[in-house]
Amino acid sequence: MGEFELIRRFFQPLSVMASREQLILGPGDDCAIQRVPADRDLVFSVDTLVEGAHFPHDYPAFNLGWRSLAVAASDLAAMGASPVCFTLALTLPAADERWLSEVARGLARASETFRLSLAGGDTTRGPLTLSLQVHGTVPAGGALRRSGARVGDRICVTGPLGNAGAALDFLGVTEPSQAQKAVLASYHFPRPPIELAQALIGAASAAIDISDGLLADLNHILSASGVGASIDPGCIPLSKALVELTGDRAVELALSAGDDYELCVCINDEALMSLPEAVRSQLTTIGRVEAGSGLRLEGGRSLSGASGYDHFGRSV
Numbered sequence: 001m002g003e004f005e006l007i008r009r010f011f012q013p014l015s016v017m018a019s020r021e022q023l024i025l026g027p028g029d030d031c032a033i034q035r036v037p038a039d040r041d042l043v044f045s046v047d048t049l050v051e052g053a054h055f056p057h058d059y060p061a062f063n064l065g066w067r068s069l070a071v072a073a074s075d076l077a078a079m080g081a082s083p084v085c086f087t088l089a090l091t092l093p094a095a096d097e098r099w100l101s102e103v104a105r106g107l108a109r110a111s112e113t114f115r116l117s118l119a120g121g122d123t124t125r126g127p128l129t130l131s132l133q134v135h136g137t138v139p140a141g142g143a144l145r146r147s148g149a150r151v152g153d154r155i156c157v158t159g160p161l162g163n164a165g166a167a168l169d170f171l172g173v174t175e176p177s178q179a180q181k182a183v184l185a186s187y188h189f190p191r192p193p194i195e196l197a198q199a200l201i202g203a204a205s206a207a208i209d210i211s212d213g214l215l216a217d218l219n220h221i222l223s224a225s226g227v228g229a230s231i232d233p234g235c236i237p238l239s240k241a242l243v244e245l246t247g248d249r250a251v252e253l254a255l256s257a258g259d260d261y262e263l264c265v266c267i268n269d270e271a272l273m274s275l276p277e278a279v280r281s282q283l284t285t286i287g288r289v290e291a292g293s294g295l296r297l298e299g300g301r302s303l304s305g306a307s308g309y310d311h312f313g314r315s316v
């Protein structure tokens with residue numbers, strides 16, 4: 001099967017998922033065309049996933065499709081962006097039809113869920129690698145950045161942490177328990193809180209998605225904003241499954257393990273109270289921004305460096 005046939009068969013259907021209001025020309029020409037409304041900014045980001053570095057060898061193709069797009073969409077969530085479209089560069093050792101149809105099915109499911117249309121792509125032969133560029137838009141000037149945290153802001157997270165990190169121990173389990181299934185689902189099928197993030201525009205002072213671990217990612221906000229912080233690890237939301245499986249290690253995983261794709265958000269008290277209850281209830285306060293630099297754990301030591309999960313070559 002040639003390159004064009006392969007793309008047409010498996011990936012063309014992904015171009016019709018979302019609305020055509022902004023993606024006015026999809027795959028099939030030399031470039032795609034996106035029309036950005038005058039009152040919005042275009043935000044975009046690229047993520048590369050390499051077999052063996054970012055996902056295990058023989059990783060299920062459907063999960064790979066979902067996870068690749070979800071991870072890329074998480075960066076849009078971190079900015080508060082509304083997703084529009086993505087491009088896919090796929091490097092394959094061989095054109096295995098069954099594998100391709102499963103990847104395309106996983107991508108299609110995520111594409112529908114996150115409302116990201118395929119705008120174009122490229123395929124080439126080589127070690128298995130997926131590069132996805134995602135495009136979204138935000139109200140002009142309104143994107144959530146890492147650099148806006150102010151002294152006194154609350155530090156909040158959008159969901160339980162540590163699940164995906166715990167899942168790494170159970171990837172090879174053939175008949176997982178209920179609790180193992182629960183943490184594995186967080187690893188295989190992350191769901192970045194895209195709509196919640198959009199609701200935080202104009203209220204949150206800074207945001208980042210938790211891809212490398214809470215400590216590492218919160219430290220990115222602190223250095224970009226020129227502030228310090230203290231957090232209470234006891235306030236971090238943990239799933240029942242995580243506690244059941246990892247006991248005393250649960251908090252450590254929630255602090256340092258990556259791949260949760262929730263958000264860490266800074267917001268002042270007044271702005272938090274101005275949010276609708278349905279939005280506010282999805283934020284858990286775990287600490288406060290302070291003057292100075294560095295991150296202090298309440299009742300514990302000071303952490304100077306970023307200690308988290310760090311893939312080589314991972315985008316920031």
Ligand SMILES: [Mg+2]
Nearest residue numbers: 075209211316
């Ligand atoms: Mg990110």
